[in-house]
Amino acid sequence: MKPIFMTYTRGDLINLAILLIVGVVVIPMTVSSGYWYTSILIPWLCLALATIGQQIIMGYTGQLALGAAGFMAAGAFACFNLILRVPGIPFVGALLISGLIAAAFGILFGLPSLRVRGIYLMVATLASQFFIIWMIDKFGWFKNYDSSGIITAQDIVIMGKPFTSPIEMYLVIVAVVTPMTLIAMNMARGSTGRNWMSVRDMDIAAESMGVSLLKTKLQAFAISSFYCGVAGALFAFTYLKSLEPVAFDIKLSFKVLFMVILGGLGTINGAFIGAGFILLFPVLLNYIGNNVFHGAIDATIISAIEQVVFGVLMIIFMIYEPLGMAKLWDTTKTKIIGLINNKKS
């Protein structure tokens, strides 16, 4: 395949065009039920964006960081306060600044990565998770001294037009997630991504080639947290429609981590596949429970089954396919194309 824009092949561009047409034209025209937007598409895209963030630090740079939800909380509360306190700030502007604030936290909590690695780094980065949530809870200012614990998120207003219906919110998210995904792909395929991966695969050799470990690691932490921050703000403003620190607890961090592992370490499309799977799987189980067994299975059992299946899948993927579902998808695609070509000849 001949590369067109340096790193993109014609096939990539066609895929992108198809995805965009489906995402922006076909879905809004055909799907009218609010449920699909509010319960599936919106959280899927938000979490996929956070997963890209986790992917950058974990999948590409190889730093075992666990605290995506902390950075998401930083982004969400930053966005809330910016809109609250800065009159006339455009929503997209607030979103970007929230990302930058989360990035600053990312750099701060990325500092241990210069000294420790692996499981120790994971423990060290957990601090971000607990510190950020603690800080928001402790200082009333962040929650605008609201005593109820749950603050309603402001309406999204862009150029004077409120975006409040599910479909409108969905379009806002698509407008943010699409360019951010492309940007992540550009970085991943370009010299930036090569620096990340060189640090992941063999840091001594990377250093001997002139890659600065300090700069590369902190840069990856910053960009990763930027993605998580923006994702967190979108998550709070479109999906939760409220701001509560509890929503960004460690469970969410683990969820994002699982999305990375199941989707496939070091792939951008894996972020979408992983997020989609983890989000949709419980929905599917529920559906089976209700429609196949007609409610004969208790809801608690279903959620227990969910946990078991996730755990088993995680182990299977770790052992047999560390590159996750993205790799499976690639292999299947190649096989199908091979079959078609065989039939033709």
Next chain:
Amino acid sequence: MADRNFAIGGPVLEVKNISLSFGGVKAITDTSFDVLEHEIRAIIGPNGAGKSSMLNCINGIYKPQVGSVTYKGEEIKKVTPNIMAQKGISRTFQNLALFKRMSVLDNILVGRKLHTTSNFMEVALQLPKAKREEKVNRDRCEEIVEFLEIEDIKNTPVGKLPYGLQKKVELGRALATDANLILLDEPMAGMNVEEKREMCRFILKVNDEIGTTMVLIEHDMGVVMDISDRVVVLDYGKVIGDGTPDEVRANQRVIDAYLGVEH
């Protein structure tokens, strides 16, 4: 070798009085030698003689307790892998230090790091500067891939390649830095005769066509004597011989170290 393109010049790298110990174990004791511009300099010695430690001192992975490294007439105060890379010293590793999950081409492209000035924003937004630079770097790496005759595997993840090919990729990555001096830590270890011959050809070709100064550690005496201009022999962390292959071959202390002496 009177007909070489790049005549051997003055000392480009000088290692003076290096001593390195790990706790109580002395790896290198008061070792000095120099490397002349455009020459192929071999470091040989029995196992555990401190050869790899020596390279690691030059390149900054180990910090010697005593001694100095002078490159191009300038004594380098703080020797780190990164600084040495910026000065124009690149290297390969004894036990291969490739980026296993990256493709051959991507591995070699990392070698272009110091010739890349676009920052992550320029890369992220694919601004003209980043694109231009990427094109220049890719073209250079394609040249290297062609030079090393590994075109057919350039998109394969390095971890899936056999050892001999990985060694070649590592040489390619070092070449991509356009370094003036390359440290090769056992470039032919574990290779068969055929592969060794090929690797020798590449090393000589690089030295002849680009003029790169090479410092190499090698165990195969035939190879060392054939391709190097001068040889330094280490034993128990000390220099026991230094000179042309013929001089070293005739050196009684070297013969003793390799064959053993009756006590």
